[in-house]
Amino acid sequence: MAHAIAPVPGSTTMELALKIWRYNAETGAKELRRYEVEAPDWATLLDVLDIVKDKHDGTLAYRKSCRMMICGSCGMRMDGAAVLACKTRMWDIAQSGHEPVISPMGNLPVVKDLVVDMSPFWGKIRAVKPWLEPGYDEVAEKERIVSQQQMNVIHKEALCIMCGCCVSECNSMESDPEFLGPAALAKGFRFVGDARDQTAPERLSDLNSEHGIWDCTRCYFCNERCPKGVDPRDAIAKLGAESIKEGIDHDMGAKHAKWFVTSAKTTGWLRETELVPKTQGIVSAIKQTKFALGLAKRGKVPPPVPPHVADRVKESRALYNLVKEQGRDGALGIVQGEHALGRIEFTEEAGVRELAPELQPGVEPPHAEG
Amino acid sequence: MEAKHDVLVIGAGCAGMRAAIEAHDAGADVALLSKIHPVRSHSGAAEGGINAALGNASDDSPEEHAFDTVKGSDYLGDQDAIQILCDEAPDDVYQLENWGAVFSRTEDGRIAQRPFGAAGEPRTAYAADITGHVLVHVLYEQVMKRDIPTYEEYFAWRLVMNDDRCQGVIAWDLLHGGLKSIGAKTVILATGGAGRLYVGTTNAYACTGDGMAMALRVGVALKDMEMMQFHPTTLAPTGVLITEGCRGEGAYLLNSENDRFLKRYAPNAMELASRDVISRAEQTEIDEGRGVEGNVLLDLRHLGADRILERLHGTRELSMTFAGVDPIYEPIPVRPGAHYHMGGVDADVWGQTSVTGLYAAGECACVSVHGANRLGGNALMETITFGKRAGRHAADWALSHTTVEVPRSTETDAARDLKQLLERTEGERPWSIRDELATTMHENFGVFRREEQMQEQGEIVARLRERYERVVVDDKGDVFNSDLTQALELGFLLELADCMVVSGIARKESRGAHARPDDFPSRDDEHYMKHTIVRVEDDRPQLEWRDVTMTKWQPQERKY
Ligand SMILES: Cc1cc2nc3c(=O)[nH]c(=O)nc-3n(C[C@H](O)[C@H](O)[C@H](O)COP(=O)(O)OP(=O)(O)OC[C@H]3O[C@@H](n4cnc5c(N)ncnc54)[C@H](O)[C@@H]3O)c2cc1C
Ligand code: SF4
Numbered sequence: 001m002a003h004a005i006a007p008v009p010g011s012t013t014m015e016l017a018l019k020i021w022r023y024n025a026e027t028g029a030k031e032l033r034r035y036e037v038e039a040p041d042w043a044t045l046l047d048v049l050d051i052v053k054d055k056h057d058g059t060l061a062y063r064k065s066c067r068m069m070i071c072g073s074c075g076m077r078m079d080g081a082a083v084l085a086c087k088t089r090m091w092d093i094a095q096s097g098h099e100p101v102i103s104p105m106g107n108l109p110v111v112k113d114l115v116v117d118m119s120p121f122w123g124k125i126r127a128v129k130p131w132l133e134p135g136y137d138e139v140a141e142k143e144r145i146v147s148q149q150q151m152n153v154i155h156k157e158a159l160c161i162m163c164g165c166c167v168s169e170c171n172s173m174e175s176d177p178e179f180l181g182p183a184a185l186a187k188g189f190r191f192v193g194d195a196r197d198q199t200a201p202e203r204l205s206d207l208n209s210e211h212g213i214w215d216c217t218r219c220y221f222c223n224e225r226c227p228k229g230v231d232p233r234d235a236i237a238k239l240g241a242e243s244i245k246e247g248i249d250h251d252m253g254a255k256h257a258k259w260f261v262t263s264a265k266t267t268g269w270l271r272e273t274e275l276v277p278k279t280q281g282i283v284s285a286i287k288q289t290k291f292a293l294g295l296a297k298r299g300k301v302p303p304p305v306p307p308h309v310a311d312r313v314k315e316s317r318a319l320y321n322l323v324k325e326q327g328r329d330g331a332l333g334i335v336q337g338e339h340a341l342g343r344i345e346f347t348e349e350a351g352v353r354e355l356a357p358e359l360q361p362g363v364e365p366p367h368a369e370g
Numbered sequence: 371m372e373a374k375h376d377v378l379v380i381g382a383g384c385a386g387m388r389a390a391i392e393a394h395d396a397g398a399d400v401a402l403l404s405k406i407h408p409v410r411s412h413s414g415a416a417e418g419g420i421n422a423a424l425g426n427a428s429d430d431s432p433e434e435h436a437f438d439t440v441k442g443s444d445y446l447g448d449q450d451a452i453q454i455l456c457d458e459a460p461d462d463v464y465q466l467e468n469w470g471a472v473f474s475r476t477e478d479g480r481i482a483q484r485p486f487g488a489a490g491e492p493r494t495a496y497a498a499d500i501t502g503h504v505l506v507h508v509l510y511e512q513v514m515k516r517d518i519p520t521y522e523e524y525f526a527w528r529l530v531m532n533d534d535r536c537q538g539v540i541a542w543d544l545l546h547g548g549l550k551s552i553g554a555k556t557v558i559l560a561t562g563g564a565g566r567l568y569v570g571t572t573n574a575y576a577c578t579g580d581g582m583a584m585a586l587r588v589g590v591a592l593k594d595m596e597m598m599q600f601h602p603t604t605l606a607p608t609g610v611l612i613t614e615g616c617r618g619e620g621a622y623l624l625n626s627e628n629d630r631f632l633k634r635y636a637p638n639a640m641e642l643a644s645r646d647v648i649s650r651a652e653q654t655e656i657d658e659g660r661g662v663e664g665n666v667l668l669d670l671r672h673l674g675a676d677r678i679l680e681r682l683h684g685t686r687e688l689s690m691t692f693a694g695v696d697p698i699y700e701p702i703p704v705r706p707g708a709h710y711h712m713g714g715v716d717a718d719v720w721g722q723t724s725v726t727g728l729y730a731a732g733e734c735a736c737v738s739v740h741g742a743n744r745l746g747g748n749a750l751m752e753t754i755t756f757g758k759r760a761g762r763h764a765a766d767w768a769l770s771h772t773t774v775e776v777p778r779s780t781e782t783d784a785a786r787d788l789k790q791l792l793e794r795t796e797g798e799r800p801w802s803i804r805d806e807l808a809t810t811m812h813e814n815f816g817v818f819r820r821e822e823q824m825q826e827q828g829e830i831v832a833r834l835r836e837r838y839e840r841v842v843v844d845d846k847g848d849v850f851n852s853d854l855t856q857a858l859e860l861g862f863l864l865e866l867a868d869c870m871v872v873s874g875i876a877r878k879e880s881r882g883a884h885a886r887p888d889d890f891p892s893r894d895d896e897h898y899m900k901h902t903i904v905r906v907e908d909d910r911p912q913l914e915w916r917d918v919t920m921t922k923w924q925p926q927e928r929k930y
């Protein structure tokens with residue numbers, strides 16, 4: 001996000017064109033339709049869709065409600081990547097003359113136009129028993145005593161708005177639709193990491209079974225696409241760390257995880273190609289190759305040689321540190337989330353400062369009044 | 371009739387979900403019905419917190435909470451209801467914590483509480499700056515745990531009246547299309563606010579006052595509808611809320627002359643004066659030509675990048691996304707925006723309306739605990755405490771009564787009316803009516819109310835209602851026809867606007883959110899310490915007055 005690029009809000013308008021994948025549920029017809037609209041300078045993708053619906057075609061279907069990035073209604077894809085429509089400003093795109101393609105989220109059945117069926121999503125959320133199990137039925141007389149530091153453990157996961165953007169982009173979900181997926185696993189961690197929950201071992205055991213945490217291919221697309229900085233992949237890593245700590249590490253994945261840490265530290269990008277043979281031996285590596293190639297074809301994994309070194313080594317180091325800090329002591333750690341993301345973006349843009357220190361455990365995140 | 375239940379809760383925000391959980395735990399067969407998924411409800415947008423006299427940050431008591439609320443309401447709140455709210459609030463908050471709400475904590479691990487406008491003690495419990503979000507999610511977790519059936523993306527349209535009782539609802543099934551009638555022994559309305567009546571509002575697209583209008587259509591009265599609270603710092607042009615925390619951190623409000631104009635309105639408190647004072651000051655500046663394209667400027671620059679990134683990150687993200695303004699370098703354009711409807715469905719302290727079997731809770735109801743002016747943090751508390759009470763009463767009533775019947779004629783009438791709307795091909799699309807309503811309400815029934823503007827607004831609304839008679843829906847399909855539901859929402863909004871204008875004209879005084887600077891600049895307890903009560907008879911709003919319930923607090927001047 002660059003600063004100081006836009007005019008005073010409302011002072012001018014912009015012309016832009018966009019293409020929307022229309023899907024008619026009743027006939028099954030699919031069509032990519034182009035719309036040209038005039039929009040106020042401040043318009044987001046959601047505002048532009050509203051203009052299309054009001055003035056061009058009332059049959060266009062999409063979900064919306066809060067228009068302030070908190071209700072999670074408006075997940076969809078722009079040029080193939082999941083976004084919240086209400087978080088996506090159109091000014092720069094309009095100025096560049098690019099015509100974005102808008103389509104529904106991936107990995108979920110399309111109902112109509114940009115509306116997907118969220119029931120598989122919610123089914124997986126339900127599967128992680130997403131409620132606190134305090135181990136007693138009667139309500140305590142007062143609140144339970146928990147430190148801010150303990151609460152911070154699940155701060156990021158508690159930010160999740162259940163928009164589905166991560167699920168839309170999840171690699172594993174594409175090959176295994178049964179995979180619990182990033183949002184449900186982040187929700188899982190929200191309870192595993194909650195000091196008030198009495199069932200962490202049972203939860204971890206469930207999350208370690210088939211379609212659980214070790215099915216994640218660590219592609220990091222969930223982290224990248226999450227509009228709220230939940231970083232579901234980090235939650236999965238934390239679940240992995242907790243599992244190892246609890247001795248629930250019979251699965252291949254635990255070994256995998258150790259290699260991941262090394263890999264991320266040295267190259268700045270998860271080297272899938274190196275990772276697979278190191279953990280599973282040559283024979284099973286061959287079986288996996290097909291899968292990896294499939295990913296490479298869609299541009300999702302760097303090609304096998306030479307080893308890809310990501311541009312953002314620094315960011316990956318931060319990630320490594322995150323995992324390291326959680327270590328075998330469990331997940332008690334860093335509050336990162338949106339605040340840190342904003343800070344990273346700001347420092348990158350301005351190019352003036354080193355990464356500002358993260359919020360420290362025990363320090364309460366900033367708050368506001370409504 | 372598609373299905374029937376003991377209790378049907380329409381709306382699944384904090385109020386609706388809390389009601390459903392209570393009814394379930396009381397042994398009733400309860401279902402939720404909502405036009406958007408429960409966690410998408412606008413309760414999730416509340417940032418600041420929820421008020422209860424837990425006494426974790428100071429010596430506090432429900433008594434003090436009640437006094438602050440009575441005074442804050444500008445003596446239009448019913449004191450018996452306020453006492454109940456404040457007495458039950460602490461246990462209700464502990465309950466939320468026990469269910470798993472991720473509250474921020476004190477040093478000694480208790481629920482943290484901080485000061486909030488017009489509260490004598492630090493009483494607002496909070497979860498960072500996402501309190502509403504945390505509450506919506508914890509309540510939905512409990513709904514999932516109890517496996518409470520939920521009619522998701524069902525748009526409630528008409529209440530079913532039979533035998534002088536409300537016995538269910540007729541709703542449009544968004545995902546599959548078609549009208550569905552769902553019978554219930556008791557129905558709880560928890561449909562939230564109606565901020566969409568205004569162009570600049572902090573409310574979501576879903577906040578269209580549906581429940582208030584549905585109640586009105588079956589003869590239930592609406593109370594204190596003129597009382598719409600304006601928040602002083604909403605982002606131009608969309609109305610997204612910019613937190614009071616900015617001013618707490620030391621931000622300035624400037625006019626076009628680069629002048630901290632509050633020195634002329636609130637020389638001591640300056641930017642920290644109360645919401646209504648600042649909203650009125652801003653509007654005066656704008657009206658007198660010292661605004662910047664209809665806004666004033668919220669200047670954070672002197673706070674420095676570090677402080678902004680550290681403490682006001684969310685605000686920075688909102689203003690960059692929605693106004694293209696980075697507050698590190700530029701001031702944020704803000705103006706007063708419609709924020710909270712104190713008025714709503716006339717309900718008693720158990721949520722009961724005048725129709726047997728029909729209840730209301732949350733922002734759509736008017737019990738009334740907020741009177742003419744709501745205190746920050748009291749709305750969420752109201753959704754929980756009165757949601758719970760309505761759920762309890764509705765369940766008890768349902769469990770002691772047996773029959774449910776949706777008359778065939780109600781179903782066929784609804785189907786016929788809807789068909790008529792869908793088959794219309796000549797006429798106007800709803801959006802121009804919607805935009806005109808929202809702009810004119812902002813101009814003529816906004817922060818300040820002036821006799822001739824209110825009269826004019828009455829006429830405008832009447833003309834818009836006429837145009838609405840010929841409104842055309844583009845989408846004729848069954849699957850996710852939001853074109854249809856948005857048209858129905860507009861119908862609800864228009865009826866509410868009518869009631870607001872009628873009540874506003876009748877209240878010839880200034881009290882709380884109702885400010886008449888020209889003709890009646892002060893509060894008149896002798897004549898107007900009364901609720902406005904509006905019913906629709908022969909298609910026209912009819913007004914009555916009802917005394918405020920007083921227990922022990924005599925009116926004083928509201929000065930801070
Ligand atoms: C930006 C913002 C910040 C706020 N901050 C605070 C704060 O810090 N503290 C505080 O106390 N209060 C705050 N408030 C006020 C408070 O959040 C609301 O008053 C409260 O959450 C309303 O809750 P509710 O359950 O009544 O309604 P909502 O949460 O709005 O829920 C309404 C429900 O009704 C459903 N519905 C509506 N119409 C229909 C229909 N026709 N058919 C089916 N379903 C329908 C919706 O789908 C939704 O589920 C804030 C408000 C806003 C807008
Ligand atoms: S990192 Fe794992 S959970 Fe996240 S998108 Fe990739 S495969 Fe899915």
Ligand code: SF4
Nearest residue numbers: 160161163164166226
């Ligand atoms: S983790 Fe992020 S992307 Fe995934 S559902 Fe939650 S908020 Fe959306």
Ligand code: FES
Nearest residue numbers: 067071072074086
């Ligand atoms: S509309 Fe609520 S997140 Fe976009």
